[in-house]
Amino acid sequence: MAGILYNRSTRASKRFDEDKRSMATSIKDIAKKLNVSVSTVSYALNGGPRRVSTEVRDRVIEAAKDLGYRPNRVAKSMVTGKSRTIGVVPPEIGEDVLLSPYLQLALNGVFNAAGKANQDLMLFTRLAESHHDEIVTTILDGRIDGAIFIAPSRTNHGVLVAKEMHIPCVTISNSQIEGVITMSVANRTGMNLVLNYLVKLGHRRIAHIAGRLDMQDAIERLKAYSDFVGDNRLPSDDGWVVKGQFHPDGGYRAMKELLSHPSLPTAVTCANDDMAIGAIRACRELGFRVPEDISITGFDMTTTSDLATPALTTVRQPIAEMGSAAVAAVLALLEDKEVPVHTVFQPTLVTRSSTCIPKKESK
Numbered sequence: 516m517a518g519i520l521y522n523r524s525t526r527a528s529k530r531f532d533e534d535k536r537s538m539a540t541s542i543k544d545i546a547k548k549l550n551v552s553v554s555t556v557s558y559a560l561n562g563g564p565r566r567v568s569t570e571v572r573d574r575v576i577e578a579a580k581d582l583g584y585r586p587n588r589v590a591k592s593m594v595t596g597k598s599r600t601i602g603v604v605p606p607e608i609g610e611d612v613l614l615s616p617y618l619q620l621a622l623n624g625v626f627n628a629a630g631k632a633n634q635d636l637m638l639f640t641r642l643a644e645s646h647h648d649e650i651v652t653t654i655l656d657g658r659i660d661g662a663i664f665i666a667p668s669r670t671n672h673g674v675l676v677a678k679e680m681h682i683p684c685v686t687i688s689n690s691q692i693e694g695v696i697t698m699s700v701a702n703r704t705g706m707n708l709v710l711n712y713l714v715k716l717g718h719r720r721i722a723h724i725a726g727r728l729d730m731q732d733a734i735e736r737l738k739a740y741s742d743f744v745g746d747n748r749l750p751s752d753d754g755w756v757v758k759g760q761f762h763p764d765g766g767y768r769a770m771k772e773l774l775s776h777p778s779l780p781t782a783v784t785c786a787n788d789d790m791a792i793g794a795i796r797a798c799r800e801l802g803f804r805v806p807e808d809i810s811i812t813g814f815d816m817t818t819t820s821d822l823a824t825p826a827l828t829t830v831r832q833p834i835a836e837m838g839s840a841a842v843a844a845v846l847a848l849l850e851d852k853e854v855p856v857h858t859v860f861q862p863t864l865v866t867r868s869s870t871c872i873p874k875k876e877s878k
Contacts, residue, residue: 545578554680600635601845602659604673606666616817617834621665621687624838632846661845663687668729683848685841689731697857698840700832702732705862706739709812709830712864713782718810718873722755722780724769724790736786736814755780759790766790770797781809781873788813788820791827810870826867833860
């Protein structure tokens with residue numbers, strides 16, 4: 516598989532045979548020249564997905580020739596309308612984003628499945644935060660046949676545009692956008708697994724470090740925690756729920772906040788492994804032993820959980836398998852096959868040494 520890393524700032528260097536004039540011309544220029552929409556130009560050049568009249572198509576092709584426009588894929592894609600390339604959009608933009616263990620597992624599943632299917636991949640590093648028209652231009656210019664969005668936020672414009680423009684689109688982790696194909700884990704099941712385990716150990720004073728609450732996984736895990744505490748009549752405290760933003764530093768700060776609270780929990784559930792690692796670091800710095808003084812759990816079972824000291828009790832979600840399934844779903848959509856709107860993967864509990872029977876709780 517020939518993987519393609521894509522960044523708009525280096526767009527020109529990634530095109531094989533285009534001369535300077537053609538690289539300077541985009542479908543937006545054609546649309547402006549003809550006073551038609553960008554999507555109409557794309558449909559005319561790519562043969563769909565929506566039909567345009569023969570007269571409009573001929574005008575678009577003639578304008579493309581006059582402006583020296585060439586699609587950025589090889590000649591075969593010009594004929595077939597297929598690039599054999601799937602776009603992949605990570606959840607956020609920032610330094611070291613590709614070092615995220617969750618993202619690495621998801622990408623590994625996507626890459627493996629794409630390789631077996633003889634598909635190229637194009638990684639978009641800014642699509643999630645671009646403006647609507649810019650996104651339309653990007654995803655409709657023939658570079659990709661479909662798109663996979665990894666853990667998109669609930670305000671991700673790229674997912675909405677892909678759906679609007681009928682581009683085959685799949686999300687990994689819930690998007691809460693009606694009609695968008697989603698691969699997700701049963702978050703409530705996962706949280707119930709770890710919470711039941713802690714209760715069986717003897718814990719009743721259990722806190723939660725939540726992830727980004729603009730992401731559906733974080734929302735569902737927090738809701739599952741809150742419902743479990745209420746349903747099982749466990750002690751509750753407003754100060755026992757803090758935000759960690761899915762990052763180690765966020766988990767570190769959240770744990771420090773919890774440990775400064777006058778009423779301490781005996782166990783803390785973290786909405787992902789990265790935050791659990793940060794929480795363990797905070798405990799160590801403040802002189803709390805894990806798990807003797809406080810038990811800590813994670814969620815995801817990434818490589819982070821394997822490297823933790825002590826080894827992290829966590830909930831395994833099959834992230835790589837979800838990535839592979841996302842590729843299969845995109846390819847099925849391209850062949851007009853029916854795909855379930857929501858595929859839910861079941862988690863499992865992995866118990867390790869970051870949890871133990873609690874010390875006698877203070878009254």
